[in-house]
Amino acid sequence: MPVPLLPDLVVTGATVVSHDGRREQDIAVRDGKVLAVGDGLATDGVPTVDATGLLVLPGLVDMHVHLREPGMTEKEDFASGTRAAAAGGVTTVADMPNTSPPVATAERYRQKLDLVSSKAYVDFGLYGMIDHDNDGEIAGMAELGALGFKLFMGQTTGDNRCPNDAAIFRGLEAAAAAGLVVGVHAENDHLLRMFGDRLRACGRTDPRAHLEGRPAFVEVEAVTRIITMATESGTKLHIHHLSTAAGLRRVMALRAEGHQVSVETLIAHLFLDDSAYDIHGNLVKLNPPIRPAADVAALWNGIARGDVDIIATDHAPHTAEEQGEPDVWKAYGGFIGVETMLPLLLTAAAEGTLTVEDIVRLCAYRPAQRWSISGKGQLTPGYDADFVLVDPTAQTTLDAAALHSKHNVTPYHGRSLTGSVVATYLRGQLVYEKGEIIGGPGGRQVRPVREISSAAV
Ligand SMILES: [Zn+2]
CATH class of the missing domain: 3.20.20.140 (Metal-dependent hydrolases)
Incomplete structure (x- = not known):
């Protein structure tokens, strides 16, 4: 039996929503990729994010x-x-x-x-x-x-x-x-x-x-x-x-x-x-x-x-x-x-x-x-650990002043919202949490896989 790889981050207690359904599951991350999705993945000594009550989306x-x-x-x-x-x-x-x-x-x-x-x-x-x-x-x-x-x-x-x-x-x-x-x-x-x-x-x-x-x-x-x-x-x-x-x-x-x-x-x-x-x-x-x-x-x-x-x-x-x-x-x-x-x-x-x-x-x-972008759009083992923690019931009012663009003029200012982004992870790294950008610019270019002809139109 090969020794199972240890994750470097586990998200527990969340409802993981995919394009075709949702399940309460843990997500284990290693080296920026999804290592496993399943039950009981929390491991002693591995950092854990408790996402109870939240949704996790790709x-x-x-x-x-x-x-x-x-x-x-x-x-x-x-x-x-x-x-x-x-x-x-x-x-x-x-x-x-x-x-x-x-x-x-x-x-x-x-x-x-x-x-x-x-x-x-x-x-x-x-x-x-x-x-x-x-x-x-x-x-x-x-x-x-x-x-x-x-x-x-x-x-x-x-x-x-x-x-x-x-x-x-x-x-x-x-x-x-x-x-x-x-x-x-x-x-x-x-x-x-x-x-x-x-x-x-x-x-x-x-x-x-x-x-x-x-x-x-x-x-x-x-x-x-x-x-x-x-x-x-x-x-x-x-x-x-x-x-x-x-x-x-x-x-x-x-x-x-x-x-x-x-x-x-x-x-x-x-x-x-x-x-x-x-x-x-x-x-x-x-x-x-x-x-x-x-x-x-x-x-x-x-x-x-x-x-x-x-x-x-x-x-x-x-x-x-x-x-x-x-x-x-x-x-x-x-x-x-x-x-x-x-x-x-x-x-x-x-x-x-x-x-x-x-x-x-x-x-x-x-x-x-x-666009044949491999590793994106799903939380499946081997895919990039890009995910969003969402509070689906949070009641807020959209405030233009809180937005991060250079000029935050938006017609949506003042709208009543149900559901908000709690945290965003890019390849396993926390990049946003509760209003704050975390860390520096770690984004990379994505290239399409050109061999794959488009099966899905
Ligand atoms: Zn355009």
Whole structure:
């Protein structure tokens, strides 16, 4: 009989929630990985965390954040953004490439990786960008560990030139050859610009003009076009921040024809509707926009039916001054969210809108599976010991001042919450506990396993 390995940490008494169920079990950790999950794992002389009455979830994997480094660090940087993630129970973030300069070449990818690697408080992946003429750079970025590629079909922060359909198709082919997922911002750029010009010509500068300038069919058209092309090129396709009932209906119709695509919804599109413009003004400007309540209901129904694969934050910080801009055309899109995702979802779970198992599936298990990130998204022996201790009954009020981003302006300030993050562990190390960040930046780059073809769409 081999001598069983001693753990270096044991969590006892908690209810361990996975994507497909929950059980009261102990978790033993050794060398940053889950050693065992089971009963009676507490061992003399081994540090023990008594988590009686708490839930233990796999650390969340947020596939959509903008940490603004390099080039926009007045808004956020890798240290502040990943501290916010740790405080929100998010142990892996996937950072978008529309920084300044944008990450559209292998050289820029390497520069960004060198710049941010020592600053991360949680694990991170970096996306590359598909731009109007960089299909020759895709393989090089993949070699450096690109988690996947982001394609902006519609204009957003950074005002990167949107590729035409031929450039898109070449980018899709290159990503397919690299075995990586392409995630898309699916709105038709030409139509967005035309509707924006019309509204400006009418003298509109109010927050709702942004919604009126981005009607649902603009998303439907782009979704249809990109799914059609991705099937033809054999590319693993993911739709970021799908925002409309009509968009989701079109995805389901195309899936019924055999097209394979994963779908993400954002916390903001689930927890805010267009009444937010009257309360928060341009703070809630978002691309795609915050939609009417009927769209919000359709997205929740899509989650309940299992049609939506992933929930993400689109954590998109701007300075407090920028967030107060009154002219909708000058205002930036997006706001922070990586720290508030889990408390908001736990509150929805307490209200019966979804289950905590659903949260684990949508925010940890499926993201890790879809992007082939090994060792994440589950608390199974051999997996990274990334986990969150959650008090599911704690009653609090969301306080923007307590958040860890550089600028803590959030439309969720003052919301009543049921459920809070007590502590976050990254590869067995305590990184956050009761309001405080513990220790220094120990996050590492995560790379996708490119041999694994995506079994799960
Ligand atoms: Zn985004």
